[in-house]
Amino acid sequence: MCLKMGSLRLLQLLLLIFNMYSGIQSLICYCDTCDNKQCETAGFCYTSIIIDTSNKETRMYSTEEEHVDSKCEDQILPGKYTFDCSLDNEKPNIYIDKTIRYYKLCCNTKNCNKDHVIRGLLLPGGYEEPSVFSPWQPWLLMVAVLAAFVLLLSVVLFAVICLWHHRQNQDRSGRYTSSFPDIESVFDRPEVPLMGPHTPIRGIIELTSSGSGSGLPLLVQRSIARQIHLVDIVGKGRFGEVWKGRWRGEFVAVKIFSSRDERSWFREVEIYQTVMLRHDNILGFIAADNKDNGTWTQLWLVTDYHENGSLFDYLMRYTVDTAGMIHMALSISNGLAHLHMDIMGTEGRKPAVAHRDLKSRNILVKSNRTCAIADLGLAVRYDASTDSVDIAPNNRVGTKRYMAPEALDESINMSYFDAFKRADIYALGLVFWEIAIRCNTGGGCEDYQLPYYDMVPNDPTIEEMRKVVCIDRQRPTIPNKWQSCEALRVMSKIMKECWYHNAAARLTALRIKKTLANLGAQEDIKC
Structure with missing residues (x-):
C-alpha cells in the first residue's frame, strides 16, 4: 500500500515538473476555499464525497495544492486519512469508517470536478460499494442464528411429541400382535363360505377364533368397534359409561373408559384375552379399541348386550320363584x-x-334368566409356573359393602392366591342373600335390599364395615320363614358357609356349584 502511494506521489510530482517546464498553462479547478470558487493548479482537481448513515451526501472540492498542503484536509476528511488520485469514476477510492463512507476522485480538465459524477454510486449495475459497518451487525447475526436454532429445536420437539402421541394411541389398543386379517377381508375369503355381511357376532367368533376361547383376533376386534353405532346410554360408574350400541343389526354393550382409566381398561381387556376364559356364565367379550376424537381418547370395551341389565337392576324390578332362584x-x-x-x-x-369385586351390580341377567359375571377390571391371575399372583397395577379397591373380613382388617395375604378366591366366596354368599330375599314362595317376599342395609349407611366407610363384619361379626339377617322352604333352607346353609369369619373354612365355588346342581335336579321341591 505504501509502495503504491509513493508511486502515485512520484507520478504527480513528475507531471507537475513536466507542466512547469513545458509551459503548459495551469489547470483551473472548482474549489470551496478559493476566491470566486476558482483555483489554479498544476496538478489535478479533486472531489470528496461524504455519505452518512442517513444517506445524506456532502461534497467538497479542492485542488492538488490544497491537498498536498493539507489546507482542506480536515474539511474534506477529518482524521489521518491520505488519499490517492483515482481517474476511474466507476471505481473511486473508498474509505469506510464506522458510520460514514468517503469517496475521493480526481480529474485533469478545467472545472471538471464541479459536476463530478460517480457512475457506480448513482447508476445501477456499476461499482458495488461496500456495506456500511455497524456495531449492531454481530449482535443481529447472533440473534438470527439463535432464532434459527430455537425454531429448529421447536420443530424437532413438535415432531417427537406428535410421534410419541401417535405411538401411544397405537399402544392403547395394539399391545397384542396378530397376524389375522381384517374382518372385511375375512368376509371375502372363499374358504369361509358361511361368513358374510350378515353373519352374527357369535358366528364370527366361532369362525375366526383361534380356538383358544380368548375371543376375536385383534384386527377383527378393531374393525367391529369402528363400525358400532351408539344408541343409548344405559349406565354410569366410577370407570366411565356403558352404552347400548348396534353393529349390523345386533345390539352390543360398549363400556367407555376415559383416558385417565387406561390401566383399568387395559387390565380388563387383558383378562378377557386370557386363554379359554370364554364361558356362558362370564360376560362375552367381543372387541377392544380406542377412539380419538381430537380432544381426548376414549377406550372402548365391547361385550355382549343383555337387556335385563345387572342383577341389582333386575331384583329391584322383579321377584323370582324357587326354580328361578x-x-x-x-x-x-x-x-x-x-x-x-x-x-x-x-x-x-x-x-x-x-x-x-363380585357384587350384584357386576353380574348381568341374560334373556333366559341365567347370569353372567362381568367387570374383570380388578381380577388377579395365578401363574402356576412361577407360583406368583398377577395383581392389577391400579389404585382401585373392591366395593366396601362386599369386602371379606380379612380384606377389611387388612390381614389378607396378598401373595397367596387362594386368599383372593375365598374373598370371592364371601361376596358370593352376599349375592345369594340378595336373590333369596326376592324369592316369592307364595306367601310374599321381602323388598329388595342390599346386604347390611339395616346395619350401615348407604355409602359405608371401611371403618363402619370393619366394625360390623370384623368386630361385631354380624351377617345379613336370615328370616325364620326360610326354614319352611327346602330350597331357601339349602340356600341359607350355603350362605352361612360362605360367610365364615375363618376364610379357610369357606366353601369352594366348585362345591357350591355341585350342591346347587343337585338341588336344582330335585323335582319335588315345595315351599
Missing part, C-alpha cells in the same frame, strides 16, 4: 368356578382367576 345362583357359581379353575388345554393353559 336356584337357576340364577347355579349360573353365578358356575361362572365363578370357571374363573377360579386352572385348566390345561390343547391351546394352552388357562390360569386361575379371582374376581375381587
